[in-house]
Amino acid sequence: MSETRTIQWTQRRKALLHSPITTSISKLLRVSVTLLGLLLITFLIGRVMPIDPVLAVVGEQASKETYEQTYIDMGLDKPVIVQFYYYLSDVLQGNFGASLLTARPVLDDLLRVFPATLELSTIAIAIGVLLGVPLGIVSAIKPGTWIDVTVRIIALMGYSAPIFWLGMIGLLVFYGELGWVGGPGRLDIVYMDTIPNVTGAILVDSLLARDTATFKNALAHIILPASVLGYYSLAYICRMTRSFMLNELNSEYVLTARAKGVRETTIIRRHVFRNIRVPLVTVIALSYGNLLEGAVLTEFVFSWPGIGSYITTALLSADMNAVLGGTFLVGAVFILLNLSSDFLYRYLDPRTR
Amino acid sequence: MTLLKVEDLQVRFPTHNGVVDAVKGVSFTLGRERLGLVGESGSGKTAIGRAILRLIRPPGEISANRISLGDSDLLTMSEREFGQVRGRQISMVLQDARYSLNPVLSVGEQISEAFLSHSRISKSDAFIRSLDLLRSVSISNAERVLSAYPHELSGGMAQRIMIAMMVAPQPQILIADEPTSALDVSVQRKVLRLIDDLVKDRGMGLLFISHDLNLVSEYCDRIMVMYRGAIVDECRANELNRAVHPYTQGLLKCMPRFESPVQRLQTLDRDPSWGIGSDSIEKIDHVTS
Numbered sequence: 050m051s052e053t054r055t056i057q058w059t060q061r062r063k064a065l066l067h068s069p070i071t072t073s074i075s076k077l078l079r080v081s082v083t084l085l086g087l088l089l090i091t092f093l094i095g096r097v098m099p100i101d102p103v104l105a106v107v108g109e110q111a112s113k114e115t116y117e118q119t120y121i122d123m124g125l126d127k128p129v130i131v132q133f134y135y136y137l138s139d140v141l142q143g144n145f146g147a148s149l150l151t152a153r154p155v156l157d158d159l160l161r162v163f164p165a166t167l168e169l170s171t172i173a174i175a176i177g178v179l180l181g182v183p184l185g186i187v188s189a190i191k192p193g194t195w196i197d198v199t200v201r202i203i204a205l206m207g208y209s210a211p212i213f214w215l216g217m218i219g220l221l222v223f224y225g226e227l228g229w230v231g232g233p234g235r236l237d238i239v240y241m242d243t244i245p246n247v248t249g250a251i252l253v254d255s256l257l258a259r260d261t262a263t264f265k266n267a268l269a270h271i272i273l274p275a276s277v278l279g280y281y282s283l284a285y286i287c288r289m290t291r292s293f294m295l296n297e298l299n300s301e302y303v304l305t306a307r308a309k310g311v312r313e314t315t316i317i318r319r320h321v322f323r324n325i326r327v328p329l330v331t332v333i334a335l336s337y338g339n340l341l342e343g344a345v346l347t348e349f350v351f352s353w354p355g356i357g358s359y360i361t362t363a364l365l366s367a368d369m370n371a372v373l374g375g376t377f378l379v380g381a382v383f384i385l386l387n388l389s390s391d392f393l394y395r396y397l398d399p400r401t402r
Numbered sequence: 403m404t405l406l407k408v409e410d411l412q413v414r415f416p417t418h419n420g421v422v423d424a425v426k427g428v429s430f431t432l433g434r435e436r437l438g439l440v441g442e443s444g445s446g447k448t449a450i451g452r453a454i455l456r457l458i459r460p461p462g463e464i465s466a467n468r469i470s471l472g473d474s475d476l477l478t479m480s481e482r483e484f485g486q487v488r489g490r491q492i493s494m495v496l497q498d499a500r501y502s503l504n505p506v507l508s509v510g511e512q513i514s515e516a517f518l519s520h521s522r523i524s525k526s527d528a529f530i531r532s533l534d535l536l537r538s539v540s541i542s543n544a545e546r547v548l549s550a551y552p553h554e555l556s557g558g559m560a561q562r563i564m565i566a567m568m569v570a571p572q573p574q575i576l577i578a579d580e581p582t583s584a585l586d587v588s589v590q591r592k593v594l595r596l597i598d599d600l601v602k603d604r605g606m607g608l609l610f611i612s613h614d615l616n617l618v619s620e621y622c623d624r625i626m627v628m629y630r631g632a633i634v635d636e637c638r639a640n641e642l643n644r645a646v647h648p649y650t651q652g653l654l655k656c657m658p659r660f661e662s663p664v665q666r667l668q669t670l671d672r673d674p675s676w677g678i679g680s681d682s683i684e685k686i687d688h689v690t691s
Contacts, residue, residue, distance in 0.1 A: 059554055302504040305496055307457055309567065310489025310519045319515075323506045398506055399551040 076391075080384060087380040088140060092133050095373050105149060105367040145377070146370035150363060155374035158359065163378060164249025165235060166348075166355035169275055170340035176279025177286050178333055184283075185290025190317060192295065200287065207284030216277050216350035223273055231270035233352035240266045274351040278344055282336040289332045293325040300324075326397045334390040338383050405574055405607045406432040406454070406492070409468040413449045413631075416461050424449040424462075426631040432575065436601065436608045438618035438639065441628030447611045450628075451577040454609075455488055456481075471574070490520045493573040495597075498584040499560035503552040509536075509563055510548035516570035531570070539566045539596055558589035562596060569600050575607045576600075583612070594621060615642075615653055627653075 103120050111119075124132055139146065145155035188200040223230045231237065235251055244251075244258040252271070255264040297303070298321060306316045343357020356375060363371035394401050413425035425446040430437075441447045453464045454476075469476040471491055479487070496502040504512060513535060514528035523531075529548070536544035539562040552560060561581060568576065578597060582590040598621075601608045612618050618625055619642045627635040627650045635647040645651060652670045 301496060301498070301502040304452075304457060305502045305564070306504070306515075308455055308489060308494040308496070309516050310485060310487075310493075310571070311515060312485060312519070315519075320504050320507070324504070399508070400505060400553050 076388065080388060083384055084381060085137075087384070088137065088377060089133065091373050091376045091380070092136055093129075095369050096129060096132075098369070100367045100369070102367070102369050105369070140377075145374035148363065148371040149368045150366055150371065155370050158371065159356070159374055159378050160249060162354055162356045162359040165353060166341060166343050166357065168250040168252060169271060169278065169344075169347075169353060169355060170337060172271060172275035173278035173340055174282055174333065174337045176276060177282030177336060180279075181283040181286030182290050182329065185287040186294055186317070186322070188287070189291045189294030189298065200291075204284040204287045207280045208288070211346075212277060212281055212344070213346040213350050215280065216274065216347055219273050219277055220350070230273045231266060233270075233350075235267060235270055235353065236263070237266055237270075274347050274353055278340060278347055282340065285336055286329075286332060290325065290329060293328050294321060297321045297324050323397075327394055327401075330390050330393050330397065334386045338386050341382050341386075342379050404431045404433050405472060406609075407468060407470045408432075408450075408454065409466060411450065411453060411466040411469065412464070413446065413453050413458060414463045414465075416463075423631055425453065428628075428631075428633050430626060430633065430636075432607045432609055434605050434607050435624060436598075436610055436622040438622030438625040439609060439611045439628060440613065440615050440618050440625060442613060445628040446631040447613075447628050448579055451494060451579050451609065451611055454577065455492055455494055456484055457494075486520075489516065489568075489573065490571045491573050492575040492577065493568040493571070494577040494579060495561075495565055495568050495581045497580040498557075499564035500552055500555065500557055500584075502564060503560060505552050507551075508548070509550050509552070509555070513548075513563065513567045513570060516567050520571040532566075535566045535570055536563070539563070540592075541566075557585050558593060561585060561589075561593050565593070565597060565600070569604070569606075572604060573606065575609065577609045577611070579611045580613070581610075582617075583614075616657065 103116055103123065103125065106123070107115055107119050120126060124135055127135075143156055145159070147153065148155050148158055151158055184200045184203070188197040191197050220232070224232050240263045244254050244260050244263055247254050247257055251267040252264060255261075255267060302324075303316060303320060306320050307313075311320070341356075343355050343360065345357035345361050347353065348355045348358040356379065360372060360375040360379075362368075363375065408431070409429045411425055411428045412423065415422045415424055428446075428450060439447045439450065449458065452458050453466075454469060456464070456476075458464050466477060471487065474487075476484070476487060503509075507515075510529055510532055513532035514525065517523060517528040517531055518525070533544050533548060536547055541547050541559065541562060547555070547559070547563070555563065561584075565581070576597070581597065582593050585593060594617075597608065597610075600606065608622075610618065610622055619639045622639050625635075625637055625639050625642060626633045627645070627647065629649050635645050635650040637645055642650075643654070645654070649670075649672075652668075655668045656670055658664070658667055
């Protein structure tokens with residue numbers, strides 16, 4: 050029977066192409082090539098930028114001899130490809146060079162600022178997903194009703210209100226007037242350096258140290274910036290969920306399920322929601338990626354020492370090592386997120402297996 | 403014996419250009435027989451099938467003097483009660499099964515859902531019954547198919563699965579909405595024979611919706627011809643040649659005949675007085691043009 054053969058053939062091919070070892074090796078190869086490309090591009094952009102890296106090191110008052118000596122010390126007399134080779138071998142050993150601004154290794158700086166961003170972004174995206182997805186679903190199930198209209202207005206406001214304005218109003222009301230939340234920064238001064246730095250994420254570190262006072266203080270500080278950022282991703286996720294749902298609700302398989310006598314709540318949960326999970330993962334991964342890139346405006350408003358303000362400050366002072374290292378980290382995070390959403394697709398959608 | 407009785411069924415869709423009357427006062431009865439419903443696209447035949455199952459979504463509206471199944475009145479039932487009719491008493495097979503099955507649920511999950519929605523049995527029992535059902539629609543490697551997903555199936559296989567799924571809770575009436583239009587001819591025959599066997603074995607009533615006059619006249623016991631939302635002709639399938647309505651006669655003349663070949667086939671001259679309610683006909687024209 051030809052139908053039997055077709056299925057057998059597809060399944061055999063699947064087994065060969067998708068054996069765990071084959072997939073892992075090809076994934077690993079792809080990721081390393083992408084990372085190499087990323088490093089090359091950031092490096093080249095750093096070289097073609099119209100700023101003088103030597104001048105940034107020695108300052109404008111330096112003598113010609115000092116300038117030339119530094120020029121040679123930095124390896125700038127060598128061909129670009131050789132410079133890249135040196136940079137690459139440094140990076141492979143975990144050395145992104147030293148930052149001019151902080152006078153510390155860039156890697157150390159990144160390990161300090163990135164956990165702050167990671168902590169903030171993770172709470173923000175959790176708010177965005179946990180509220181945005183259900184709101185989007187509810188508004189798609191009852192289109193045109195007051196629930197739908199309310200949800201859409203909330204989403205539209207989150208979409209269009211400038212985030213720094215929301216942040217400042219939030220600080221004014223909830224910190225200044227009501228005193229419900231902590232002010233700018235990650236902790237009050239009294240709590241600073243009271244717990245050992247393990248992960249760099251204060252919420253996690255204080256839990257590890259079983260220091261509830263520090264944990265509460267950190268939570269009071271993070272809740273407002275995380276809500277402001279979370280509101281923004283909520284708006285986006287909610288709108289996308291709504292349109293994915295409306296789209297799927299018109300599908301033939303929904304009609305089939307209804308004709309079969311499946312209850313409407315089951316249709317939403319089991320049939321429709323399972324079909325929007327894949328595009329939803331894409332949307333969520335993208336918003337999370339955008340957050341992890343660092344939210345410069347929010348970080349400045351809340352004096353949050355995250356990667357956004359770190360890279361921006363470095364860029365403004367021509368601190369190229371810091372800029373390259375920061376950009377590479379952000380790129381690597383994006384690649385990692387893509388990779389994990391790829392894995393999720395395979396799990397969620399049988400057609401991609 | 404009459405199973406389903408429909409009196410003066412109307413289906414309307416309000417649009418920006420006015421109300422479209424998709425079905426305009428249709429009445430018929432269905433017993434334990436094969437009833438063919440023929441008509442061109444847009445004539446309202448699909449709307450009838452979906453209206454019986456209350457599958458017309460708002461803003462579409464259904465109204466009727468009476469829709470009854472045996473002794474129970476389907477019109478006055480609450481949505482909750484109707485859940486016991488849909489799939490359980492009256493079920494429907496859709497046109498293109500590969501697109502009408504859920505792409506991310508396995509065949510087994512989808513068939514067993516038909517059992518689980520209507521009877522209190524365990525999941526594993528439902529899977530065992532699904533397996534038997536797949537064998538009964540002559541799918542040989544049923545275990546493997548049970549764990550397959552719709553994109554791994556051929557069109558004919560998917561349609562057989564769809565049919566199996568829809569007859570799973572043993573409904574009294576099966577509405578088949580162009581069940582073979584997406585299949586090639588050799589598979590068509592097999593699927594039709596399968597539906598026929600099921601209908602006969604279980605004593606079901608079949609409402610067979612199609613645009614293929616030849617197919618319906620061979621396959622069904624009785625035929626209703628629809629034109630612009632109304633039933634214009636009704637006859638026994640073997641008496642189709644004696645049909646009285648000019649639309650049916652016109653349709654028959656448009657078909658090439660082996661025994662009397664002609665140089666040029668006739669085309670259909672449409673008379674605006676066919677069907678009823680000439681004002682709504684204009685509206686339909688306006689929308690479709």
